[in-house]
Amino acid sequence: MVLSVEEKKQRNIERTRKWRAENPEKHKEQNARYYQKHREKKLAQIKKSQAKIREENPNFFAQKSAAYYQKNKPKMLAKAKEYKATEHGYKVTLTSSWNFRGLKGDLDMIYRIYKSTKFCDDCACELDTHTFTKKCMDHCHKSGGFRGVVCVRCNNRRG
């Protein structure tokens, strides 16, 4: 029996499918190897297609993520809370809020100072979780420079 080109193609597809079904681990390895080998190319392709989408609608990804957030709000909030409860999550959440508020400088170092400070730099009160004696990172609103760790009262007074 002589197979046509199309039939041979079909036969090869069937063989591959069968081999993959019988060797799931090997298939997985193959995929991983393929991914590693073509990673740069793939990433460049993704980047290119994202740039094209952005060109047509600059807000596409922001809208997409906002819509996703709205749809999954309780889940997202629970996840954020869980993340913030970890040491690393707490640090990232806090330092990115400082960054957002305009703090400049070595955020890692400032975080270490913030974490280890037990008393207000100004009035020397003990820093805890109460409304007026809560710990605040104080920075200059003009230069963004770090000024110290103070209590809420002193932070309000300093402005």
Ligand SMILES: [Zn+2]
């Ligand atoms: Zn104080």
